Amino acid sequence: MQFHICVRDLGKGRKEGPERYLLHGCYKVSKGDTILIQAAAGGVGFIASQWAKFLGATVIGTVGSGKKAELPRAHGCDHTILYRKEDFASKVKEITGGRGVDVVYDSVGQATFMKFLDCLRPMGMMVSFGQSSGTVPPFDLGILSAKGSLFLTRPTLMAYTAKREDLLAHATDLFEVVAKGVVKIEIHQTYPLAEAGRAHRDMESRKTTRSTILIPVDQTMLTLRCVEGGHPIASLLCPEDRNAYILCINWLFQRRLLLGKLNRLAFRLLACLWPNSDRSSGFATYLQIRSG
Numbered sequence: 435m436q437f438h439i440c441v442r443d444l445g446k447g448r449k450e451g452p453e454r455y456l457l458h459g460c461y462k463v464s465k466g467d468t469i470l471i472q473a474a475a476g477g478v479g480f481i482a483s484q485w486a487k488f489l490g491a492t493v494i495g496t497v498g499s500g501k502k503a504e505l506p507r508a509h510g511c512d513h514t515i516l517y518r519k520e521d522f523a524s525k526v527k528e529i530t531g532g533r534g535v536d537v538v539y540d541s542v543g544q545a546t547f548m549k550f551l552d553c554l555r556p557m558g559m560m561v562s563f564g565q566s567s568g569t570v571p572p573f574d575l576g577i578l579s580a581k582g583s584l585f586l587t588r589p590t591l592m593a594y595t596a597k598r599e600d601l602l603a604h605a606t607d608l609f610e611v612v613a614k615g616v617v618k619i620e621i622h623q624t625y626p627l628a629e630a631g632r633a634h635r636d637m638e639s640r641k642t643t644r645s646t647i648l649i650p651v652d653q654t655m656l657t658l659r660c661v662e663g664g665h666p667i668a669s670l671l672c673p674e675d676r677n678a679y680i681l682c683i684n685w686l687f688q689r690r691l692l693l694g695k696l697n698r699l700a701f702r703l704l705a706c707l708w709p710n711s712d713r714s715s716g717f718a719t720y721l722q723i724r725s726g
């Protein structure tokens with residue numbers, strides 16, 4: 435049952451990511467390539483770095499702060515650059531012996547796009563796939579020729595997975611590398627769907643790393659699990675969402691299931707909601723809310 439939604443594609447819900455088309459479609463990453471991945475501790479960057487390393491590339495990952503640097507280094511990146519502090523174009527030239535990288539995967543957009551063109555080798559490829567800092571403004575195509583006959587693409591996942599067979603190929607490849615243990619998907623923060631605003635604020639303030647998940651409260655799923663498993667699954671799924679508990683108790687009430695084991699379950703749910711109350715006062719508060 436799919437009940438997780440990636441915040442980065444809020445509302446769409448998806449099982450495959452852009453990493454496969456970035457590394458195989460826009461530019462085919464192979465052994466011997468040196469590539470640069472922006473925001474390597476972020477959702478896409480964290481997965482793409484590991485996958486690119488598996489494909490045989492030397493991976494340079496950028497991060498916005500020192501405390502994020504360790505993460506990509508331990509997951510695929512041969513080098514990390516603090517791009518808000520260091521002169522990343524010079525650093526890249528230093529790492530590549532003056533040549534520049536074969537491809538830049540840029541998800542940050544406006545704040546850094548132009549400078550990242552300077553990291554490419556002649557005829558290198560700029561894959562501008564995101565805009566975490568804002569969209570890249572229109573610019574003079576002559577810049578691409580002046581900087582070494584560069585290639586530029588602005589791709590989207592939708593175009594690369596529009597055909598059913600492409601979608602399946604993307605999903606299959608991703609699941610394969612995950613199953614092999616080559617790519618680790620780390621869900622580092624989860625939020626109840628009701629707190630999507632907080633999730634967005636955390637992302638905007640660059641507090642998040644790796645994957646971020648929203649968890650919708652699905653009454654049927656929660657309550658069925660409650661009954662089947664005999665434990666308050668709501669507290670596991672949505673520890674901060676009071677509504678999840680209330681929905682569960684409502685469901686039990688509606689079906690007159692407050693007997694035996696289920697009775698105990700209902701009281702455990704009430705105790706989660708009002709930890710300091712005894713059974714009867716918790717129950718009374720609940721009834722008050724229902725009638726109000």
Ligand SMILES: NC(=O)c1ccc[n+]([C@@H]2O[C@H](COP(=O)([O-])OP(=O)(O)OC[C@H]3O[C@@H](n4cnc5c(N)ncnc54)[C@H](OP(=O)(O)O)[C@@H]3O)[C@@H](O)[C@H]2O)c1
Nearest residue numbers: 442452473476477478497498541564565566567590591640
């Ligand atoms: N084209 C496609 O098919 C496709 C598919 C998926 C995602 N995307 C796009 O790719 C971008 C990254 O997605 P993601 O899921 O990896 O996002 P994410 O997990 O939120 O990571 C984004 C990272 O970008 C960096 N960043 C730089 N400037 C920022 C700013 N002003 N505000 C917030 N973060 C900023 C931060 O890392 P540091 O602190 O390390 O700088 C942040 O952690 C997004 O723009 C998304 O829309 C495109």
